[in-house]
Amino acid sequence: MQGNIAQNKAVAMDIKDVLQLTSEARFIAGLQAKDKEGVLAEMADALLAGSPITNKETILEMLKSREALGSTAVGPGVAFPHGRTLAAQNLIIVVARSQAGVDFDSMDGGPTHLFFMLIAPPQDTGNQYIRSLAVLTEKMQAPALREAALKAADYAAFCQVLTEGQG
Amino acid sequence: MNRQLALLVSIQNLELQLRDAQDETKAKALEAMGFPMSVEKIQRDIAGLLEQIEPRHRSYYLRLKTRFENPVVPVWDGHCTGCFANVPTAFTSVTNVNRVMSCESCGRILFQP
Numbered sequence: 001m002q003g004n005i006a007q008n009k010a011v012a013m014d015i016k017d018v019l020q021l022t023s024e025a026r027f028i029a030g031l032q033a034k035d036k037e038g039v040l041a042e043m044a045d046a047l048l049a050g051s052p053i054t055n056k057e058t059i060l061e062m063l064k065s066r067e068a069l070g071s072t073a074v075g076p077g078v079a080f081p082h083g084r085t086l087a088a089q090n091l092i093i094v095v096a097r098s099q100a101g102v103d104f105d106s107m108d109g110g111p112t113h114l115f116f117m118l119i120a121p122p123q124d125t126g127n128q129y130i131r132s133l134a135v136l137t138e139k140m141q142a143p144a145l146r147e148a149a150l151k152a153a154d155y156a157a158f159c160q161v162l163t164e165g166q167g
Numbered sequence: 168m169n170r171q172l173a174l175l176v177s178i179q180n181l182e183l184q185l186r187d188a189q190d191e192t193k194a195k196a197l198e199a200m201g202f203p204m205s206v207e208k209i210q211r212d213i214a215g216l217l218e219q220i221e222p223r224h225r226s227y228y229l230r231l232k233t234r235f236e237n238p239v240v241p242v243w244d245g246h247c248t249g250c251f252a253n254v255p256t257a258f259t260s261v262t263n264v265n266r267v268m269s270c271e272s273c274g275r276i277l278f279q280p
Contacts, residue, residue, distance in 0.1 A: 052243070053280050055168060062180040069184070069208055074201030082202075084183040086176060086241050087280035107201070122183050122237070130187075130196050137200045 028096035073106035082118035241280035249275040
């Protein structure tokens with residue numbers, strides 16, 4: 001089902017396209033945060049670094065209101081905090097990991113280790129936001145890939161794991 | 168940021184979520200990924216935030232909403248992103264940082280993103 005969402009579009013996106021929307025500066029190899037609010041704040045800091053967006057509160061309020069609709073920790077050990085905001089001019093992705101895991105109100109009740117934050121603008125060309133989300137949620141269903149992504153030594157290795165499958 | 172302005176920005180962000188929730192294709196795609204969007208919940212949240220807005224700001228916002236899809240807009244590069252008119256430099260001055268300001272050209276409520 002999720003594969004169809006990513007593929008049944010005029011212009012297909014793959015994981016390499018999605019990774020173009022993030023960068024090493026927006027990759028947190030080891031989160032310091034121990035709770036959901038802290039994770040969102042730490043990831044918002046990474047989002048703001050090198051960005052014209054200066055108002056962190058606006059981003060956090062949006063993410064919290066989205067989480068209030070239902071937790072975005074839908075995959076085993078993976079969360080996808082996301083939403084649209086007036087403050088974004090283009091789609092930005094922040095990636096973070098926590099070896100210890102964080103209680104992110106996941107569906108299965110377990111700790112969340114991998115986080116993909118998608119911040120989308122009000123309008124996005126070609127529905128890039130939802131297509132990126134579809135690619136990531138589908139990709140992160142593979143247990144071996146999740147494990148390899150968590151163990152990857154650095155950002156380059158992390159990207160390699162995602163693009164090459166099992167790593 | 169001024170608390171009233173922050174609430175107005177939050178309302179506008181929720182309006183964006185509502186737009187996705189009301190778009191059948193997007194809502195179905197999000198639900199298939201495990202992110203169901205409740206139109207009713209978003210509408211309730213918007214109503215709850217609107218109640219916290221001072222009457223003068225609320226009535227101004229609701230009046231703008233009848234004219235524009237985006238009554239609250241960010242200022243990028245000194246321009247209102249609703250009508251692209253120049254925004255006076257006073258917008259960013261310290262004395263105005265705690266005020267709800269609107270575009271002199273189109274009237275939209277402005278914020279620094």
